Amino acid sequence: MHPQFVDYAIIAIYFIFVLGIGFALRGRMKTSEDFFLSGRSIPGWITGLAFMSANLGALEVMGHAANAAKYGMFVNHFYWLAAMPAMCFVGVFMMPFYYGSKVRSVPEYLRLRYDEKTRTLNALSFAFMTLLVSGIDLYAMAILFQRLLHWPFFASVLVSAIVVMIYIYLGGLTSSIYNEVLQFFLIVFGFLPLAILGLKAVGGFAGLEARLPNAGYAHTWAIIWHANQNPMGINWFGTIFGLGFVLSFGYWCTDFLVIQRGLAAKDMPSAQRTPLIAAIPKMFFPLMVILPGLVAIALDPTTKELLGGRYDNALPAMLGRFYPSGLLGIGLTALLASFMSGMAGNVTAFNTVWTFDIYQTHVNPGQADKHYLNMGRFATIFAVAVGIGTAFIVLKFNNLMDYLQLLFAFFNAPLFGTFLLGMFWKRTSAHSGFWGLLCGILAAATHYTLYHYRVISYPSDMAANFYQAIVAFTTCFVVTIVVTLFTEPRKEEELVGLVYSLTPKPRNENLPWYQRPGILAVGILAVCTVLNIIFW
Amino acid sequence: MGLDIRWPIGIIFTIYGAILMVFGLATNPEVFQSSMGVNIDLWWGVAMLVFGLVMGALALRSSRQ
Numbered sequence: 001m002h003p004q005f006v007d008y009a010i011i012a013i014y015f016i017f018v019l020g021i022g023f024a025l026r027g028r029m030k031t032s033e034d035f036f037l038s039g040r041s042i043p044g045w046i047t048g049l050a051f052m053s054a055n056l057g058a059l060e061v062m063g064h065a066a067n068a069a070k071y072g073m074f075v076n077h078f079y080w081l082a083a084m085p086a087m088c089f090v091g092v093f094m095m096p097f098y099y100g101s102k103v104r105s106v107p108e109y110l111r112l113r114y115d116e117k118t119r120t121l122n123a124l125s126f127a128f129m130t131l132l133v134s135g136i137d138l139y140a141m142a143i144l145f146q147r148l149l150h151w152p153f154f155a156s157v158l159v160s161a162i163v164v165m166i167y168i169y170l171g172g173l174t175s176s177i178y179n180e181v182l183q184f185f186l187i188v189f190g191f192l193p194l195a196i197l198g199l200k201a202v203g204g205f206a207g208l209e210a211r212l213p214n215a216g217y218a219h220t221w222a223i224i225w226h227a228n229q230n231p232m233g234i235n236w237f238g239t240i241f242g243l244g245f246v247l248s249f250g251y252w253c254t255d256f257l258v259i260q261r262g263l264a265a266k267d268m269p270s271a272q273r274t275p276l277i278a279a280i281p282k283m284f285f286p287l288m289v290i291l292p293g294l295v296a297i298a299l300d301p302t303t304k305e306l307l308g309g310r311y312d313n314a315l316p317a318m319l320g321r322f323y324p325s326g327l328l329g330i331g332l333t334a335l336l337a338s339f340m341s342g343m344a345g346n347v348t349a350f351n352t353v354w355t356f357d358i359y360q361t362h363v364n365p366g367q368a369d370k371h372y373l374n375m376g377r378f379a380t381i382f383a384v385a386v387g388i389g390t391a392f393i394v395l396k397f398n399n400l401m402d403y404l405q406l407l408f409a410f411f412n413a414p415l416f417g418t419f420l421l422g423m424f425w426k427r428t429s430a431h432s433g434f435w436g437l438l439c440g441i442l443a444a445a446t447h448y449t450l451y452h453y454r455v456i457s458y459p460s461d462m463a464a465n466f467y468q469a470i471v472a473f474t475t476c477f478v479v480t481i482v483v484t485l486f487t488e489p490r491k492e493e494e495l496v497g498l499v500y501s502l503t504p505k506p507r508n509e510n511l512p513w514y515q516r517p518g519i520l521a522v523g524i525l526a527v528c529t530v531l532n533i534i535f536w
Numbered sequence: 537m538g539l540d541i542r543w544p545i546g547i548i549f550t551i552y553g554a555i556l557m558v559f560g561l562a563t564n565p566e567v568f569q570s571s572m573g574v575n576i577d578l579w580w581g582v583a584m585l586v587f588g589l590v591m592g593a594l595a596l597r598s599s600r601q
Binding site for chain 2: 006009010013014017020021024025046178181182185189193197200201321322323324325326327330
């Protein structure tokens with residue numbers, strides 16, 4: 001791959017626009033609500049695309065292309081089995097509580113529904129996890145630029161980190177969300193030609209299927225019924241319950257990184273539509289990340305010529321193989337945009353949780369609003385600086401996906417148990433949330449230790465992660481129920497707006513049909529079912 | 537809202553589309569061996585330009601109202 005002047009110019013223009021959006025929004029950050037929640041003023045289509053884009057980090061794009069090259073169409077489950085139902089569920093059933101209760105963060109909801117200690121435990125674990133994850137995007141970006149443009153690793157990390165820091169520092173969540181919308185379109189336009197050129201090179205879908213290493217590569221469902229039939233070594237129970245239920249609902253329904261975009265929406269219907277609007281492009285993303293991975297392995301079954309022996313190279317290698325100068329600049333910009341949107345999502349979620357749930361609650365309460373706005377800006381610098389540090393930790397790991405799924409299985413999986421019981425069972429007591437969550441995290445730690453020291457074994461690391469999530473969730477769920485049965489329930493009038501059975505349903509009769517969350521969700525699931533059948 | 541996000545999107549896609557089209561027309565066709573002889577810069581440049589102009593038009597329409 002030999003980038004020319006035109007490619008560098010395209011990348012430079014991108015940096016100018018990203019920073020320009022930050023500067024344009026600088027004067028509008030007057031209160032902490034402006035900075036952390038965009039003053040709850042953004043239309044649904046913008047928060048929806050930002051919701052999608054914040055999730056489109058390095059791992060999502062390069063990691064799933066790599067997984068597709070390694071495991072085949074099994075990876076479709078991350079989209080059509082895992083993400084779609086969870087995104088519809090959070091939009092229709094959970095967003096009314098997040099948005100309606102006027103909380104500023106996911107941990108703050110836990111304080112209202114449970115108590116202060118539940119919130120603090122979640123805020124600390126989330127802040128910790130977010131900092132560890134934010135280094136991944138920086139690392140991936142730096143590696144790419146080191147390889148393609150021959151910049152030194154440290155210089156690449158520093159330049160990318162500083163650009164993200166500047167636009168969030170200036171424009172807060174609004175700047176992050178606006179950039180995510182721009183980044184979303186750049187990602188689509190940057191990767192779509194790869195699918196078109198890739199399919200042309202292998203002779204369409206029929207040609208692709210014929211050139212894949214084995215028949216299982218071309219199937220999503222046909223290979224999951226027995227563990228020994230699919231390359232990940234996971235049977236239908238681990239796939240459907242571990243990935244499709246625990247990990248996906250844990251991520252999409254409780255991870256503040258994505259929920260925060262919904263909270264920035266201008267009204268309740270826009271907040272509910274945020275994850276649903278995100279689900280529509282998400283449904284078709286396998287075309288842009290999984291298909292290039294499959295083409296890569298079809299063109300290079302030994303992984304030696306094109307991929308240089310590493311599946312992680314699948315997407316960059318395909319860009320280099322098919323993109324001429326000019327389009328190459330657009331493709332590199334798309335990769336850069338994906339890393340920056342992923343990183344910015346982590347930074348904005350961190351600075352909000354840190355400022356509201358840790359600093360304002362425990363360190364320095366009762367200050368003027370301006371003080372917390374400045375703290376948010378300071379936390380942005382801090383998060384980026386720590387992100388640079390974690391990029392060097394990540395450098396020591398050799399498998400990024402393991403690192404990430406491990407963190408999710410530790411923190412998100414048990415949290416979903418706490419939310420499910422808290423939102424849909426009014427009996428759940430104030431104390432039970434903390435103990436359930438703590439035991440869930442400890443169960444994940446125990447499972448990880450046993451696996452690490454080979455007391456228990458699984459056919460692949462991914463299988464271990466799925467089962468760790470199942471163990472953590474089940475422990476949290478059972479402990480929360482048991483503690484609830486031995487402690488006092490909360491008064492019902494305190495739980496209005498927080499629990500499903502005690503909250504008036506949002507009224508949608510006056511909305512046109514295409515704006516109603518329920519109808520959108522049913523439509524999305526119907527199309528998703530058709531996709532599952534086509535690629536069965 | 538203050539800033540209509542469709543403006544920066546419209547402008548950057550118009551610029552990118554124009555760059556790709558000009559580069560696609562002006563450059564030596566040997567460059568397109570990697571894309572199997574398709575002048576993908578020209579065609580994708582047209583697509584990006586059209587998208588950029590539509591976004592800009594939408595932003596203009598709503599700013600006039």
